[in-house]
Amino acid sequence: MRRVDKLRKLRNINLNELWEKEQEWLDYNLLDRKYNDCVELKFWKDLAPRYSEKFNLYRDVPGLGEWLHQKIGNNKRLLEVGCGVGNFTIPFSKYSKEILAVDFSPAMLNELLKNIEYENIENIRMHHSKWEEFEEPYDADFVVSVNSLYRVRYMETALKKISEYGKQGFFIIRTVYKPYLHEIFDELRIEYKINSDYMFMPMMLWNMGISANVQYTRYGRPISFQAWNDIEGQMIDDIGEDKYLQYKDELSDRFLQKAVKGENGFTYISEQIIEIIYSFKDGSHFSL
Template sequence: MRSLLLETDWNEEWMRRQELRRTPDDPAQWDARARHFRPRETHPYAQDFLALADIRPQESVLDMGCGAGSLAIPLAQAGHNVVAADFSSRMLETLQEGIRYYGGLDGRIDTLQLAWDDDWQAAGIAPQSVDVAIASRSIATRDLKAALTKLTVAARRRCCITLIAGASPHLDEHIMRAIGASVTRGTDYIYAFNILVGMGLRPEVSYIDSPRRDTFDSLEDGVADFARMLEDGNEHRVDELRSYLAQHMVDNPHAGEPGAKGRPQGRYMLDHERITRWAFIAWSTGEPEPPELHP
């Protein structure tokens, strides 16, 4: 009996999906957003990622799509040498600001401007040049198999990535359900898992639930912000959105304080957290896991 699962070219299917995306990721977009990323305490999402990554003492790490260093900085603080790579030059500048802010990280983090589609070896990422390669919420490429292969080739022991496992991180499912709007759930991680299996690897999957509080200064500011969620046939639900926000906005006790990305928080927030679910996928690349020791 033929198996559709085994016969499907998951990378080809992924490429078809990417052709339907409105716009590909652009370094200029992230350059513009970089000003909102500032040194801060390690976010709970990053703490969960690092706990699942299980990086051993003194191991070197490639952090692909490092952004402003939410993982690279705590890794360096823990004694790891990190190659922090990103296609946004401004993000790398913001990371350098973070390195100076925290201090004591000289020589621990090497930054590299690099995109998924670049020639990694020509850029200095040689095969098995690091112990662990990670890509946290940063895989945005037409050729997913090529990206996963590059990570696998670069790492001597282990790779770890996260991809969306529910609604887009830009959506609040709670609101969308409440106003009768349709929601498309992300399945990116399913493609990655199946591509890795097809490569002869044995990926393992865990999940990270990342909470977030959206804040705003007035009802109309909230409507303008949340209205960006109303896509794909939901654009006409602005009145329902306004009614929902009016009923569920509460005073923000932390108004004016820096938020998760450094911007001052607004006067109001919603009476619930927005939860984004990420699939954490890890696989071994070469060195076998050490055997368990029993007394």
């Protein structure tokens, strides 16, 4: 088959249909927060006061904040999709002209408001909305999304909107969702499920003719286990009971080699992989 025919065949693939299947959107379950807005809102209401302490890529990923500042520049208008409590919004405000911070969770926006008032910041405007339903006119230089598109069913539409809103470009930052203990599984060559969203999103952008760069960085995240039963349960969830029983001794040995035991249980430093998908309308390319 000629190269042009292969490319044409690839372009005819319906990536959003594959996305729906891979992300299990066809297995509708109203008890799962992925499919139920009420369950999702309750989840964030419970987590919002503790979110910044537990999850903060701006704080935890070395060099990420500085890299974004360098690439975005000063005095820009930003649109942040899924701003949460403001882990990125607050630092962005120090050098940006204005920020429109969009989030679906009132609880998360309430925590952001507390941070805005504490810092006496005047250039952040909040907007309560899902990204899929967002229609607010806004003249953004850049759009930024950090781990905020996980509940989007029609991803191509969401990505196209991000590209259209960002006059100069966009940044989509994603955690590649692997099991916390994936390094141990990799060493023992044990298969496990990995979320493929990090592959689909760049492919969708390229298929729409949107020039997007992709790069990866890593950081270590401490994961705590109070008891050995918690560790066993995590492994069984990740690889299944049959594989766990088959490799139980090897898994235990590897974990004990890597983890630190303390008074309150075990601490394991999990390698987290961060994907950065970004595009500049002028075609420039920068590495972290």
